[in-house]
Amino acid sequence: MDKQEYRMNLKDLGYDEKLERFRNEQGYASFGVGRVISEHKERYKVKTADHECDAEIVGNLRFSAQSRSDFPAVGDWVAVSEYDNDKLLIHAVFPRKNMLERQAVGKKGETQIIAANIDYAFIVQAVDRDFNLNRIERYLTICNTSGVRPVVVLNKTDLLDETAVTKLISLVRERIALVPVLAISNETLQGIKELKAGMEKGKTYCLLGSSGVGKSTLLNQLAGHNQMKTGSISSSTSKGRHITSHRELHVLENGGILIDNPGMREVGMTDSTRGLEMTFDDIIRLSKDCKYKDCTHTTEKGCAIIAAVENEEIDRSSYDNYIRMEREKAHFESTVAEKRKKDKDLGKIIRDYKKNKKMRGL
Numbered sequence: 001m002d003k004q005e006y007r008m009n010l011k012d013l014g015y016d017e018k019l020e021r022f023r024n025e026q027g028y029a030s031f032g033v034g035r036v037i038s039e040h041k042e043r044y045k046v047k048t049a050d051h052e053c054d055a056e057i058v059g060n061l062r063f064s065a066q067s068r069s070d071f072p073a074v075g076d077w078v079a080v081s082e083y084d085n086d087k088l089l090i091h092a093v094f095p096r097k098n099m100l101e102r103q104a105v106g107k108k109g110e111t112q113i114i115a116a117n118i119d120y121a122f123i124v125q126a127v128d129r130d131f132n133l134n135r136i137e138r139y140l141t142i143c144n145t146s147g148v149r150p151v152v153v154l155n156k157t158d159l160l161d162e163t164a165v166t167k168l169i170s171l172v173r174e175r176i177a178l179v180p181v182l183a184i185s186n187e188t189l190q191g192i193k194e195l196k197a198g199m200e201k202g203k204t205y206c207l208l209g210s211s212g213v214g215k216s217t218l219l220n221q222l223a224g225h226n227q228m229k230t231g232s233i234s235s236s237t238s239k240g241r242h243i244t245s246h247r248e249l250h251v252l253e254n255g256g257i258l259i260d261n262p263g264m265r266e267v268g269m270t271d272s273t274r275g276l277e278m279t280f281d282d283i284i285r286l287s288k289d290c291k292y293k294d295c296t297h298t299t300e301k302g303c304a305i306i307a308a309v310e311n312e313e314i315d316r317s318s319y320d321n322y323i324r325m326e327r328e329k330a331h332f333e334s335t336v337a338e339k340r341k342k343d344k345d346l347g348k349i350i351r352d353y354k355k356n357k358k359m360r361g362l
Helices: 003-012 017-025 059-064 133-146 162-175 192-197 215-223 273-279 281-287 304-310 316-359
Strands: 032-040 043-047 052-057 077-083 087-093 099-103 111-116 120-126 149-155 181-183 204-208 248-251 257-260
Touching: 032 052, 043 087, 052 077, 059 087, 099 133, 111 204, 120 133, 120 215, 133 149, 133 162, 133 273, 133 316, 149 162, 162 181, 192 215, 204 215, 215 257, 273 281, 273 316, 281 304, 281 316, 304 316
Parallel strands: 052 087, 120 149, 120 204, 149 181, 204 257
Antiparallel strands: 032 043, 032 077, 032 248, 043 052, 077 087, 099 111, 248 257
């Protein structure tokens, strides 16, 4: 296989000239190139132009990492070499175009990468049990923070009549402007053909949503065959029995690249100022008319936002959701600052100890 053919195959995976320049400038030209298609407890699977291989990171990359985000994530491009019967070693992670992330569950001040190098995100919700505008705004905010273009996908429309589905679509469009909204059914295949036709070759898409909304079944529909096992909804708990357990990247027959994700019960905000400003642009725009520059939009007299809510110019539920996410973001940022201060203080203690030890001749 010659180099030109090799690069064309990588281009089908989303590889571009910017990544190739980085590879050459950083001295990785002698290494192979691959894209991380799955990750489970620091064990990876990487897709190259030739094949898919299990992979692990080299010691230097492991020990130089400052945080979990320095490790490879699904969607990353990496420099690799072969060893031990077609297994791969990952030597470096190429710069990310973007990354979807949320607060790491149960770990204060830490983030969890959902996926990297994404072009579009399908925000999937079931129209029966799962429909929740506040949750859509949360997913929309993490997309806007990362520069990922969102598409709202309302699934399981076969469970409602046409009038009810139309009403839900209207509710989404009234609250969330300028974001495409598609209604589909994995059972009747309504909207599947249109969704598939809109996917571009070489572009990377990501499925976001709670467990049981039909993400894995949708993946199978878009792929044209069973890529992932699927589960039914428990009638007693209204939750999916078996759904995706880890993130995985799939190359579809139409040339699109799709990353499936486990269902997320929590979508905590990180440093998402840009995302909040884009998602709640009407609130941000009105905030310029507030009496005080540091207005929190909660209790202050002369707050233009509170007045707009009371006059029903702004949806109260959307306002409440905005305030809640702003508080989460502020708490996350303060936790990060506190951790950095503790690390700095610990570093000073260690340096002083080494200095005193040297002066005593120990």
